[in-house]
Amino acid sequence: MINYPHIIEDLDIALWEYYVDTQQIKCNEKWANIVGYSLTELTPITSKTWENLFHPKYLGKSDNLFAALLEDKIDHYKCEIRLKHKKGHSVWIYAQGRVSKRDDDGKPLVVTGFNRDITEKKKDQRKLQRYKDITEIASKIAKTGYWELNFKTNNFFWNEVTKKIFRQSEDYSPNSENFLNYFAKGVHRKKIEQAVAEVFSNKKEFDLEILISTGEKSEKWVRIIGVGDFKKKKCIRLYGLVQDIDDIKRIRIDTAIKEEQFRQTFEHATIGMALVGLDGSWLKVNEGLNTFLGYSNEEFYKLTFQDITHPDDLNKDLQLLEELVANKRKNYQMEKRYVKKNGQIVWAHLSVSLVRDDKDNPIHFVSQVQDINENKKLSETMLDQNRRLLNFAYIVSHNLGSHTGNLTMLLDLMVTENESLKNDEYFSHLLTASTNLTETVMHLNEVVKINIQSLDNLEPLNLQQYILNAISHIQASITSTNANITNTVSEDIYVAAFPAYLESIILNFLTNAIKYRSPERTPQIKISAKVKNEQVIISIEDNGIGIDLDRYGTKLFGMYKTFHNNKDSRGIGLFITKNQVEALGGKIEVKSELQKGSEFKIFLKKSKKVEPQTEPTPNN
Amino acid sequence: MKKINLACIIDDDPIHVFGTKKIMQLANICQDFMVFHNGEEALRKLSALVKGGENIPEVILLDLNMPIMDGWEFLEAFTKIPTQRKVHIYIVSSSLSVDDINRAKNMKSVNNYIIKPIALEYIKEIVNDL
Numbered sequence: 001m002i003n004y005p006h007i008i009e010d011l012d013i014a015l016w017e018y019y020v021d022t023q024q025i026k027c028n029e030k031w032a033n034i035v036g037y038s039l040t041e042l043t044p045i046t047s048k049t050w051e052n053l054f055h056p057k058y059l060g061k062s063d064n065l066f067a068a069l070l071e072d073k074i075d076h077y078k079c080e081i082r083l084k085h086k087k088g089h090s091v092w093i094y095a096q097g098r099v100s101k102r103d104d105d106g107k108p109l110v111v112t113g114f115n116r117d118i119t120e121k122k123k124d125q126r127k128l129q130r131y132k133d134i135t136e137i138a139s140k141i142a143k144t145g146y147w148e149l150n151f152k153t154n155n156f157f158w159n160e161v162t163k164k165i166f167r168q169s170e171d172y173s174p175n176s177e178n179f180l181n182y183f184a185k186g187v188h189r190k191k192i193e194q195a196v197a198e199v200f201s202n203k204k205e206f207d208l209e210i211l212i213s214t215g216e217k218s219e220k221w222v223r224i225i226g227v228g229d230f231k232k233k234k235c236i237r238l239y240g241l242v243q244d245i246d247d248i249k250r251i252r253i254d255t256a257i258k259e260e261q262f263r264q265t266f267e268h269a270t271i272g273m274a275l276v277g278l279d280g281s282w283l284k285v286n287e288g289l290n291t292f293l294g295y296s297n298e299e300f301y302k303l304t305f306q307d308i309t310h311p312d313d314l315n316k317d318l319q320l321l322e323e324l325v326a327n328k329r330k331n332y333q334m335e336k337r338y339v340k341k342n343g344q345i346v347w348a349h350l351s352v353s354l355v356r357d358d359k360d361n362p363i364h365f366v367s368q369v370q371d372i373n374e375n376k377k378l379s380e381t382m383l384d385q386n387r388r389l390l391n392f393a394y395i396v397s398h399n400l401g402s403h404t405g406n407l408t409m410l411l412d413l414m415v416t417e418n419e420s421l422k423n424d425e426y427f428s429h430l431l432t433a434s435t436n437l438t439e440t441v442m443h444l445n446e447v448v449k450i451n452i453q454s455l456d457n458l459e460p461l462n463l464q465q466y467i468l469n470a471i472s473h474i475q476a477s478i479t480s481t482n483a484n485i486t487n488t489v490s491e492d493i494y495v496a497a498f499p500a501y502l503e504s505i506i507l508n509f510l511t512n513a514i515k516y517r518s519p520e521r522t523p524q525i526k527i528s529a530k531v532k533n534e535q536v537i538i539s540i541e542d543n544g545i546g547i548d549l550d551r552y553g554t555k556l557f558g559m560y561k562t563f564h565n566n567k568d569s570r571g572i573g574l575f576i577t578k579n580q581v582e583a584l585g586g587k588i589e590v591k592s593e594l595q596k597g598s599e600f601k602i603f604l605k606k607s608k609k610v611e612p613q614t615e616p617t618p619n620n
Numbered sequence: 621m622k623k624i625n626l627a628c629i630i631d632d633d634p635i636h637v638f639g640t641k642k643i644m645q646l647a648n649i650c651q652d653f654m655v656f657h658n659g660e661e662a663l664r665k666l667s668a669l670v671k672g673g674e675n676i677p678e679v680i681l682l683d684l685n686m687p688i689m690d691g692w693e694f695l696e697a698f699t700k701i702p703t704q705r706k707v708h709i710y711i712v713s714s715s716l717s718v719d720d721i722n723r724a725k726n727m728k729s730v731n732n733y734i735i736k737p738i739a740l741e742y743i744k745e746i747v748n749d750l
Contacts, residue, residue, distance in 0.1 A: 398685075401714035402633060405737030409639040412739070416646055445716050 014115035016097070020070065020108050023047045034093060034117050036086030055082035055090060062095075069099065070108050077113065080122075092122040136160070143244035149176060150237050165222060165244045167214040184211040184219050192224070199228040200235050209249065221249035272348075272369035278325070278362055280304035292348070292371050294341035305367075310337035310345055317350070324354045325362050335372065347376035393448045400441045407434045446576050458496040458584065460607035463529055463536065464489050470506040477514050483523035485510075493529055494607035495536045501580040502604075506538075508577045509600055513542035518595065535586075536604045543597040549590070556590060622747050624650035628677035630662045630694065631655075631712070632686045640681060640712075640738050647740055649747055650679075658686045659694030667701055676703060679746060681738075684713040684720060692723075699729045710746060712738055 014031035018024075025045040032039045035053055042049055051059060058081045069077040077097045085091050097113020139145060145162025148155075156176035163172050166182065174182070183189045188211045195206035206226045211219050223245050229237035266273050272289030274282055282300040290296060293308065309317060313336040320332040331353040337345050349370040355363045411434055414421055421427045467489055471478070478485065495502065510525070517523040526541040547556065557578040581588050585605050592598035627650045629637050637655050644650040654677055656662035669676050684691035691711060711724050714736040724733040731749065734742050 398714055398716070401716070402636070402736055405714055406633070406635040406639065409643075409737040409739070410635065413639060413642050413646070448716075 014093075014117075016113055016115065017100070018047075018097070018111040018113075020110065025050060031115060034091060034115060035083050053083045055084060058082050066111075069097070069111065072099075072108075077111070080118065090119075091117060092119045094118045145242045146239070147174075147242055148237065148239035149179060152236050162242055165214075165220070165242055166212065167218065167220075182212055184213045188212075195226065196238065199226060199238060203228055203230060203235075205240075209245065220244065221246045269368075271371070272367075274300075274367045274369065276305055276352075276365040276367050278364065280306045283364055289369055292346070292369065293338055299341070308339050310339060313337050321352070321365070324352065324365070327360075330354075335376070338369075346371065346373045348372060393444070396444070401445065404434065404438045404441050408438055443576065447579055457498075458605070458607075459499065460494040461497050461499060461502050462491070463493045463495050463502075463538065464491045466502050466506055467527055470503065470510050473507060474510055474514065477511075481514055481517060481523055483514055483517070483525060485525045485527065487527045489527060489529040489538070493531060493536055496605040496607040497584050501584060505577050505580055505602065508573050509540045509602070512573065513540060513544060513598075516542070516544040516598075518543065518545050518597075531606055534606050534608075536606050538602040538604065539599060540602070541597065541599040546594040546596050546598055547590070547592040548594050549592050557588070622750055623648075624679050624747060624750070626650075626652045626654065626675060626677040628654040628656070628662070628666070628680045630657075630659060630680065630686070630691070631683035632657045633683070636683070636712075636736065636738070643738065643740050644743055647743065649743060659689030659691060659697075661688075663689065663694055663697050666698065670701055670703055676705075676707065678705075678708060678750065680707055680709045681712045681734075682709055684711060684715055695727065695729060708746070708750065710734055712736060 014028060014034055016025055016027040016031055019026075023046055025047065027039070027045060029039045032042050054062065058079075062079050062081055065074070065077050065079050068074045075098065077095070079095050081093050081095055083091050083093060093115040095113060095115045097111050099108040099110070100112035101108075101110035103109055139159065139161045143161065143165065145165050146157075146159040147162050148157040150157070154176050156174040156179060158166070158168075158172075158174050160170060163170060166172075166174075168174075180189055180193055183192045191208060191210055195208055198204050199206060205228070207223070209221065209223050212222050212224075214220050221244075223243040224240065225242075226238055226240040228235045229239065266284075266286050269286060269288050272292045273286045274289055275284040277283050281304050285295075285297060285300045289300075295303070295308075306314060306318075313334075316334060317336055320329075320334060323329050324332060331351065333349065333351045335347060336350050337347055340346055349372045351368040351370075353366050355366060357363055411427075411431055414427075464487075467487055471485060471487070477483075510527075513525045514523055521543050524543045527539070528541075529536055529538045531537075549556070557574050578588055581602060581604070586603045589601040589603070590598060591601075624644070627644065629640055631637050631640075641653055641655075644653075654665070656665065666676065682691045682694065689697075691713070695709070708731050709729055710732050711730055712734045713720065715721075716735065721733050724730045731746075
């Protein structure tokens with residue numbers, strides 16, 4: 001060493017000698033340079049200098065090794081040590097040394113060694129570790145595993161993620177012999193077999209979406225990529241990636257099925273269907289629409305829906321469309337008119353929804369167009385007929401009214417002028433006939449009046465109040481028949497009705513209940529009411545003679561039907577009542593048994609205007 | 621009991637006219653009548669009376685449905701003619717239409733709406749209101 005100082009200086013190696021007895025250290029310039037000093041700066045160098053340069057964590061490790069060397073427990077001192085650079089950062093060295101001089105007893109006198117700067121290598125190592133970690137994490141996150149099939153060693157390697165994908169435990173070792181068995185039987189196994197064969201013959205890579213078998217009755221969709229490694233034209237290794245795409249694939253398959261269903265519906269539906277752009281242009285129309293409106297596909301694609309919408313219906317349509325785009329509604333329906341290719345105007349029921357992308361941006365509309373032209377014509381005819389019928393009834397009742405009025409008036413005058421006429425049999429029959437005629441016309445008027453009422457001004461009426469009024473109205477007959485009336489109607493029920501109708505309806509049912517009492521029983525009449533689905537259901541139950549519903553059920557509410565040999569029964573009551581209930585948007589149901597009694601249920605609308613007062617419920 | 625000096629019946633139905641006259645005569649409420657069979661005839665004669673400063677009826681019983689000029693048209697035209705004293709106009713119709721009844725009730729010039737047939741008690745009420 002002393003003989004070759006220049007060689008030593010030129011070497012990029014730090015050298016050192018440690019004198020055991022004095023604990024002195026001799027070293028070269030390079031030794032000091034590694035930690036950023038010059039040799040003079042550090043001189044005199046002792047073991048203390050050394051210790052000061054050490055990162056504390058590595059001091060113990062080095063000390064132990066050195067002690068072991070001096071005790072001849074080890075042959076070489078070898079250690080990777082972290083040191084503090086003069087500038088503060090860390091440097092890594094590899095230090096190696098051994099006993100180079102001993103005394104006569106063999107005790108170590110000098111240890112000689114070298115240090116090598118391994119900072120860069122160390123950095124690379126750490127980087128590598130980090131990369132490995134990142135790769136592993138990425139692999140896990142991407143559900144992508146690595147696999148390698150070595151044909152030389154017959155080793156089949158799966159990394160952790162691959163094992164997970166195949167639903168195997170961490171210590172599982174895959175079987176290279178029948179690796180095809182890892183794929184689902186049938187087409188999938190054939191597919192991978194073919195792909196592998198192609199890699200062998202054409203050096204092609206494969207990239208497949210394939211169903212793997214992950215146990216009995218358990219299958220999973222994966223994407224598998226395979227690359228061949230060739231040596232002398234022979235494939236020695238097949239390796240690649242496998243990615244779990246089960247969720248995505250199944251969603252894609254589902255979507256494909258749904259799309260197919262939609263396509264089938266779209267193409268074969270008898271009603272018109274169309275995809276319409278945001279600007280109203282026809283993007284796709286089906287045959288149903290072609291047939292209905294008479295335009296071919298090509299003609300449609302040059303038009304917008306605005307072009308062939310009846311001008312009177314366009315604004316409403318556009319407004320609804322706007323609300324759809326503004327997300328104020330999910331879909332809309334309307335009846336509108338289209339102009340057919342031949343110029344004819346037709347009625348359609350249109351139903352529109354909006355398709356949005358995953359960012360909620362509108363893409364296009366889906367429209368269903370149903371031909372309701374016949375229905376519309378029919379309902380217009382019916383409306384017209386209804387109007388004419390009503391008009392007819394009105395004229396009849398009005399004209400009959402004046403004639404019967406005159407008849408009554410004349411007969412009255414005749415009696416006034418000649419009292420003796422009362423004893424004339426002809427005259428008295430004439431009087432009866434006239435009275436009956438007047439009554440009939442009155443009833444007819446009632447019915448006409450009911451039918452010309454508008455439902456716009458229904459009033460909130462307190463049911464209880466009306467029932468109490470009706471009861472007091474017929475108090476005389478209640479008393480004379482000893483009838484017992486149980487009224488359990490709650491005070492807070494309000495129905496939507498016209499006062500006169502409600503009065504007449506309740507009175508009619510109560511009167512009937514008493515009128516058709518059984519001579520064998522004390523009349524028991526129960527009145528109750530409940531609210532259900534915005535409806536008030538009033539029940540009036542009696543224990544009277546009952547009605548033979550099998551015989552009269554269908555005629556019960558007809559005009560001039562009577563079912564009893566009761567002398568008061570006129571039959572008009574129920575007919576008018578039914579008309580009144582229906583005019584209020586309600587209905588009547590009846591249950592009855594001969595000689596047991598009847599129950600009439602009257603369904604009326606609950607009033608929205610007056611909400612029942614709800615009292616706070618006490619906390620128990 | 622008060623009496624009506626001169627009553628005017630405007631109606632195209634002769635039986636109604638006969639009956640009304642008869643009732644008033646029997647009850648000895650009114651002796652003098654003017655009868656017109658449509659609004660146009662009534663308007664022409666009545667406006668001539670007003671112009672000539674002659675006696676005009678205290679009470680008019682007016683039908684609604686009439687040929688040539690109906691009750692509504694008559695009302696509209698007649699109420700534009702200024703008269704020296706108030707004429708009590710009653711509509712006497714067999715129309716039960718709510719529209720007709722409300723329309724009549726909303727007219728200042730109409731005293732009341734009577735649904736046919738007319739009876740003595742209505743006439744008595746009319747006299748009481750005079």
